[in-house]
Amino acid sequence: MTETTIASKAAPVRFEGVSKVFGKDVVAVDNINLHVEAGKLVTLLGPSGCGKTTTLRMIAGLEMATSGRILIGDRDVTKLPATDRDVSMVFQSYALFPHMSVLENVMYGLTFSGFDKHESRSRAVHGLDLVGLKGFDNRLPSELSGGQQQRVAVARALVLEPQVLLFDEPLSNLDAKLRRQVREDIRAIQQDLGLTVVYVTHDQEEALAVSDEIVVMRNAAIAQIGSPRKLYDAPVDRFVADFIGEANLINCTILSVEGGLAKIEIEGYQHSLPSRDLTPGPATLAVRPSRILIGTDAGIPAKVAKATYVGVRMEYTLAGAFGQVFAVQDDVDDPLEIGSQVKMAFAERGPVLLPEG
Template identity: 60%
Template sequence: MNQMTSVTPLGPSAMLKKQAASVEFRNVTKRYGSVTAVDSVSFVIEPGQLVTLLGPSGCGKTTTLRMIAGLEMASAGQILIGGRDVTNLSAADRDVSMVFQSYALFPHMSVLENVAYGPTVQGASKKDAVAMAMEKLSLVGLTGLEKRAPSELSGGQQQRVAVARALVLEPQVLLFDEPLSNLDAKLRRRVREDIRELQQNLNLTVAYVTHDQEEALAVSDRIIVMSNARIAQTGTPRELYEEPADLFVADFIGDANILTGAVVDLAGPQAHVQIDRLRIELPHRGVMKGPVKLAVRPDAIFLDETMAQPNAVSGTVRKASYLGTQIEYEVESPIGELFVVQYGRKEPIAPGTPVAISFALQRGVAIIPGA
């Protein structure tokens, strides 16, 4: 998949100086017979950025990643890497490396042999291949484990071997296909931090596929949300979370309560929105007067069991779940059934308790355009 132009090993400082490459899709489509897996998709991954392709199963994200790699060929459109048109080039001619979901390590080879395999196949001498492999194993923190078989490693260590094997050919672009799906929750957090740190330290251009919203928010410079073979929205993690473009993105990126309100007045960039007894001011995001949908994040809802807040919506706690760092509630109210999260509270509000409901207006509440 990666064409090696030199057998001289590069140290970390040299890799830091290596020019990162951009990735660009121009109206790219992929069809399998009558099925369109990717439908006229356009985007740019800037050099040195980690961009995540995020979406539910079947949305086209993995097919898009495989087209960057050259493992699938586009049916229409143009793909450029570092400004060079690679649309019709094979995987071997694209200078990219991919870390697969299964890691795809050779079970009969040692860790060192797995990582040195690529340079060896590309024509490096055994001495140079070993030197390159040892350096990349050091980069990912596996020095001392060179002689072990993959079966003797933990899941996180196997993942690092797969990353070292992808890095050893020093690609212009590094691709990850659901790299953490085989790891438990605690290990996923640690390994995603390792991947992000490595990407930033080495100034790598990375395209990263996942269906896990939390993972995408944690590692990405930008996120491309895909739905039904098309791009639903592109933006920074904060933009997608706080300013969803439509109902799908609002519901898919984190949890959101989708509520109905009405814009009663517009004043410059702000809209005055009425939701039952609540009257709030929000960026209007291009909507006009009349009914609107709002995305309200669970931690942007305040519950007051003293019922002291004026002009609040009245509700009743139906369910409370203690989760250590947070308490989750299901609350019945005139504006709908609400999912609410409270942090830092030790004792939950008891089910059946009447509560006054209000919103945090500085974050977590947004009008959804076009909904």
């Protein structure tokens, strides 16, 4: 098994009007269209019950679509069982056999795929090397850290040389520091080998960190598809704005629109930004916590309602006639006092008007 062999097998995935209904009327996925390019990592992101895991399981063949078509490469796999789809899945629980060594765990799928013992061992050793576990062959899963167990699960999936590699909440059992390390490992492996990966998570930061493209799902449907930066900077509605990276939603008034720029006003404070085809009148502004400027000479009157030190930054809740907003500042040496009166303004780039609807 070589890196070029794995990369050359990467295939696109396409959903054409796919729905999944459980029982008579429980719609888990509602008429979605989706294209995952070969060699890209695409994340399905959304709250519990939005349909992301069901979508992943339909790619794997663990659930069958009620209607529509699913294609992997040029092949229609809609009706094919999981064993005939040439995909591998890394589960949330890792699903390692506790009585088998690391090497035996990685070899397990190969022996059932018709490879002889010598070839299976050779592929398994190479797979462990790819995920940074060279020399761990004879250890038991219980002798590994959570991150190392996750890498074993990835190696076991990789050695089967799948056209598509699927991850179902792969980091949810790890602590915060280890999650960051393992997500970097997964991203590096995917990019090095050119794998097609579909990745499910409910963690927004995780999705932003690993993805080429993010599919935000809500109520069994797709709310928005785009690159991490596009979704962060130009959310299509309130749900996406609030779900991706936390946003303050503030009522404002659009005073005028000229040349694609809108001039907005909040309590006498004015700011210009892209109009996004909106017209003068009431509107909603989405502002990230890091884009709120505190202590400016001109701005919106506010009071510091809460102040929290989290090590690398200060977190503030600001209250005013506009309601409450959450803001962050890097200055931890001279924090604002709770109850102090301040002026609040916005960074030149970052605030975004939300389209209606």
